[in-house]
Amino acid sequence: MMLRYTLITTAATLSLSLVILGWMFWREDTKSEKQNKSGNLSNHENYAGVFGMARSPISPRSRAIQKRQPCRCHKIAALDECLPFLRTDSISESDAVEQNIILKSQYVLTGFSSAVHFSKFDIKPFSDLVNQHLLNKQSCEMSAAALTLSRVREQVNLQTSKSSEDELKRCEELILAYAKKLAEEKDCRSLQALMVETRPFYIAVGKAKASKLVRNLVDISLTIDQGKDEKIVLVQDCVEWAASNHSEFLRRSLQARLVRLYNDVREYTEAQKLAHPLGNELKKLEDRELLIEVSLEESKSAFYLNNFAKAKCALVLAKTNSNGAYISPQMQAAIDLQSGILYSADERDFKTSFSYFYEAFEGFIVTGDKAKAATTLKYMLLCKIMTNEASQIAALLASKEFATVKGKPIDALKALAEAFTTRSLKLFQKAFDDYKEELVEDKVVATHTYNLQKDMLEKEISRVIEPYSEVELSYIARLIGMTIPPVERALATMILDKKLHGCIDQHAGVVIIYPSRSSDKLFKHCLTIIKSVAKTVDASYHRAQLHIK
Known part of the structure; x- marks a missing residue:
């Protein structure tokens, strides 16, 4: 009986071993067939490397667990980064079923996110996803030369409130691409027509996105060199349209942009008229970000109107609101720049102004605004000249931090510094003639022009009569x-x-x-000792008189 049980057990074990060996040989044959079909698994291996997937065989238990809860792959920033590896011909259906591939992709251009589970039934949706992304990319990279107003109008008319996010995004990219093309061609009338033709699209896309799109179109339009009246009419028309459509956020945003435009075209009185009521409205709504921008522009316009008291009040309001809210480095640098301007113009505190200008310079360098960084450095050099430290300018500009900033504003102040160092009135006047835009037309420098000329004349007279x-x-x-x-x-x-x-x-x-009075330190010291001895003798005399009495 015992022998029979042993034989049966041995036979069962051998049978099971043969089954396992046969299964293993079948697995190897299947893998070789896959390699023969695909020719090369490098694409598949690259695909696995992109998504962090292992190529090692998966146990039945692990496969069962993955079927219930698929493995999570790395989230990628853009699908087009891995498109060379995402081809259905490089991944067989059995591999997709075995690995239970989950692709989580996020489109940077379209903003569309999705998850695709690969099995023997859904290889086709994956290829559709790739093709859809390629179409989106081609539409976004469409040549600007092929765009026309009629084509943009046609795309806008096709969009409704039921359109998908992908379609709305493509239409928005199309509008911005055509606007940039018109800006390069300096076609102002076509840009204005584009803003009118695309207004039905704003209703379909929603108020928040519409506000951003309109603001971008306005900024693109204002980059064109055109008359100031045309620019003002353009923004005013957009403000009126926003008010008629009860888009209050867009109206306030465009009015803030209009205030900045008034300052840019030197219509400071109009900027004051619009900034004051808009600031009061923003205070009630507690829109701090927009209030900071409006207050800063109000301070600038008041400064150019020589109303320093009002300029300081508006700047204090902007600083107060900036302490309670996050503002961009660009805005913080603009606030520091305005602070330095007011300290130098009103209080003539050039050391404090230099500190503010230095902070603003660092902010503009961080944000990459080299034009404003050069202007800020010009004001820093002006502070050095006004404090009779013109000889330090050469060393300051040679430092690593300021050596990369160059331009006509820097050259203008270098010419002024040379005139002050050599005490030459001719070089001073030559600098003002050569750099009229940077020195004469600049209100900040013009505020100190009288003092600069006075100091320069005194230095020239001192040099002559010395x-x-x-x-x-x-x-x-x-x-x-x-x-x-x-x-x-x-x-x-x-x-x-x-x-x-x-x-x-x-x-x-x-x-x-008269000959200069030389200060004799020994004489002054002896005189101090004599005075002290005289006081001691007088005190001793008074005490002696008291004792005698």
Whole structure:
């Protein structure tokens, strides 16, 4: 009985072993057939590497678990990054069933996300997904030369509130591409017609996206070199349309853009008229981000109207709201720039202004705005000149932080610094003639022009009379290149301010310069000791008198 049981057990074991060996040989044959069919599994291996999937065989238990809960693959930023590997001919149906591939893709261009589960029934939807993405990419990369207003109008008319997100996104990309094409061609009328023709699309896309799209179209339109009246009419028309369609957020956003446009075209009075009521409305709504922008523009317009008190109040409001809300580095740099301008113009505190300008410069460098960074550096150099530190400008510009910023604003201040260092009025006037836009037309520099000319004239007079003890006024005027009356007034001011030790002999028409008073430290120290000894003797005398009495 025991022998029979042993034989049966041995036979069963051998049979099971043969079945297992046969199954293993069948698996190897199946794999070789796959390799022969595909020719090369490199694409499949690349596909597995992209999604972090292992190529090792999967146990039956693991396969059963994966069927209930599929493995999670890495989320990719764009499907087109791995399109060379995503081909149905490189992944067989059995591999898809075995691996239970889950593809989670997020489209950057279309904003569409989906998950596709591969089995023997859904290889086809995967290829459809790839083809759909390729079509979307081709439509987004459409050549701008092929776009026309009629084609854009046709696409806009096809969109309704029931359109998919993908279709709306493609239409939006089409509108922006055509707008950029018109901006490059400087076709203002076609751009205005485009903004009118696309208004039905704003209703289909929703108020939030419509506001962003309209703002982008307005910004693109304002980049074209055209008359200021045309720009103002364009934005005003958009504001009226937003108000008529009860799109209050878009209206306020466009009005804020209109305030900035008024400042750009130097219509500062109009900017003040619009900024004040808009700011009050934004305060009630507690829209801090837009309120900061409007307050900053109001401060700029008030500064250009020489209303420094109102400019400071508006700037304080912008700073207060910026402390309670997140603002972009670009906006923070603009606030620091305006703070430095007001400190230098109103309070003439050039050291504090230099600190604000330095913070603004760092902000513009971080955001990549090199034009405003150059303007800010120009104001920093102006502060150095106003504090009689023009000799430090060369070392400042040679530093690593400022060496990369170049342009005409920097060259203008370098010319001014050279004139102040050499005390040459001719170089000073030449700098103003050569860089008229950067020095004369700039309100910030023009605010200090009178003081700059006054300081430069004093330096020039000091350089001329330095070797003499007595010199004629006519000689000074001839060397400087000016008439006698302004030179005489400048000399009188220098004498009253104790910048020059001397007097003017109007009868003889000469300036008499007194020798500079040399300070003798030993004499002053001895005089202090004598005064202290005298006080001690007086005190001792008074005490002696009290004791005698």
